[in-house]
Amino acid sequence: MSKSEQLGQIYENLGISRETLAFGEEIERSLKERFEAIDGTAEYNQLKVIAAMQKNRISDIHFAGTTGYGYNDLGRGALERVYADVFHTEDALVRPQIVCGTHALYTALAGNLRPGDELLSPVGKPYDTLEEVIGIRESNGSLKEYGITYRQADLLEDGGFDYEGIRRAINPRTKLATIQRSKGYASRPTLSVERIGGLISFIKSIKPDVICMVDNCYGEFVEAIEPGDVGADMTVGSLIKNPGGGLAPIGGYIAGTKACVENAAFRLGSPGLGREVGASLGVNQSLFQGLFMAPAVVAGALKGAIFAANVYERLGFPVMPNGQESRHDIIQAVTLKSPEGVAAFCQGIQAAAPVDSFVTPEAWDMPGYDSPVIMAAGAFVQGSSIELSADGPIKEPYNVYFQGGLTWHHAKLGILMSLQKMVDAGLAKIVRR
Numbered sequence: 001m002s003k004s005e006q007l008g009q010i011y012e013n014l015g016i017s018r019e020t021l022a023f024g025e026e027i028e029r030s031l032k033e034r035f036e037a038i039d040g041t042a043e044y045n046q047l048k049v050i051a052a053m054q055k056n057r058i059s060d061i062h063f064a065g066t067t068g069y070g071y072n073d074l075g076r077g078a079l080e081r082v083y084a085d086v087f088h089t090e091d092a093l094v095r096p097q098i099v100c101g102t103h104a105l106y107t108a109l110a111g112n113l114r115p116g117d118e119l120l121s122p123v124g125k126p127y128d129t130l131e132e133v134i135g136i137r138e139s140n141g142s143l144k145e146y147g148i149t150y151r152q153a154d155l156l157e158d159g160g161f162d163y164e165g166i167r168r169a170i171n172p173r174t175k176l177a178t179i180q181r182s183k184g185y186a187s188r189p190t191l192s193v194e195r196i197g198g199l200i201s202f203i204k205s206i207k208p209d210v211i212c213m214v215d216n217c218y219g220e221f222v223e224a225i226e227p228g229d230v231g232a233d234m235t236v237g238s239l240i241k242n243p244g245g246g247l248a249p250i251g252g253y254i255a256g257t258k259a260c261v262e263n264a265a266f267r268l269g270s271p272g273l274g275r276e277v278g279a280s281l282g283v284n285q286s287l288f289q290g291l292f293m294a295p296a297v298v299a300g301a302l303k304g305a306i307f308a309a310n311v312y313e314r315l316g317f318p319v320m321p322n323g324q325e326s327r328h329d330i331i332q333a334v335t336l337k338s339p340e341g342v343a344a345f346c347q348g349i350q351a352a353a354p355v356d357s358f359v360t361p362e363a364w365d366m367p368g369y370d371s372p373v374i375m376a377a378g379a380f381v382q383g384s385s386i387e388l389s390a391d392g393p394i395k396e397p398y399n400v401y402f403q404g405g406l407t408w409h410h411a412k413l414g415i416l417m418s419l420q421k422m423v424d425a426g427l428a429k430i431v432r433r
């Protein structure tokens with residue numbers, strides 16, 4: 001059997017028809033140059049991470065866990081110095097006690113804002129879960145309950161910054177600006193790091209002491225620069241997304257100026273304790289190794305996103321970003337035009353997973369959502385969205401959002417499987433060139 005015959009056979013055994021595979025391979029061949037550019041960024045970022053680990057003389061002593069108060073946890077401090085070097089910031093707080101991205105963002109905000117201060121979002125509505133953190137939606141313990149007000153300047157129709165609106169929104173109480181890099185599940189473009197830099201310069205030209213925080217979720221290692229390179233005072237994210245490389249079982253990070261990071265540390269722990277406590281238990285090695293893997297993992301996820309955009313675009317489904325656009329995060333939206341399409345897509349992603357491939361995801365009424373949502377995830381780490389995952393709210397226009405893939409080949413299988421389910425259900429028709 002030839003190599004390609006062998007490959008076709010194993011795909012077929014997994015449920016991918018010869019026709020679907022041939023179509024996928026045709027799309028893949030057309031993406032050669034883009035994949036090479038992604039590999040180039042991954043190479044640069046890989047070296048950046050290795051250089052930071054070498055500079056900080058990482059050794060197996062740093063992988064040992066502590067318990068209880070976690071005084072003198074060598075690995076914890078070393079990991080934080082490595083993060084600061086990778087993100088080009090003065091300091092960083094990287095902890096398993098930060099339970100998710102929302103918690104990291106909350107810790108950064110609550111630690112640096114005081115009663116009477118105002119928070120500004122110059123890029124429109126923030127990620128859903130932050131609405132409750134801020135108090136845009138009433139919530140127990142929100143920043144609003146502590147006397148911190150909020151103002152927002154929406155993006156312009158064309159996705160540009162509303163400079164006049166931002167200028168009007170800034171006032172003597174404006175203490176902190178929160179800038180979300182990824183579009184998340186909104187329909188606006190994701191911001192490049194360069195554009196974020198321009199926005200930060202503009203804000204600081206009006207009021208130089210505004211703390212500029214970037215929600216970096218899903219953005220890490222997509223580009224060769226990070227928000228700290230363009231003037232962000234804090235860069236914040238989740239370790240079960242990009243920078244954990246799929247190996248971190250939990251955690252979040254806040255990289256930024258000494259003062260901002262320290263304020264966040266006192267909020268995470270307690271006044272008086274700050275960053276001196278916090279046992280790493282046994283997770284240090286996974287956090288180091290995950291960061292080491294992250295540039296390559298993000299490259300695989302990015303290839304998957306671009307592959308999916310091109311596959312579905314060719315078959316006549318609207319995709320966002322489109323197949324040609326440059327990328328600043330790893331999320332891909334596909335408009336499948338029907339509830340059956342969303343279900344078939346998610347079932348394909350699930351069927352391709354290494355874990356729980358045998359379950360069939362179905363739509364359910366998730367708390368906090370105004371329509372049933374169908375989710376596909378067969379992950380090693382619960383809820384990890386650097387692993388191949390998809391979710392689709394069952395409502396017009398029937399979008400599915402998907403992201404991740406620890407390896408490109410898994411992402412490719414997942415997308416081919418989603419397509420196969422669509423084709424089998426008569427919801428998509430393969431057209432070859």
Ligand SMILES: *Cc1c(COP(=O)(O)O)cnc(C)c1O
Pocket residue numbers: 100101102103127129180181182183184215217218238
């Ligand atoms: C995922 C995400 C968050 C929140 O992270 P969780 O880990 O789900 O709490 C915040 N902002 C953006 C842009 C995200 O993608």
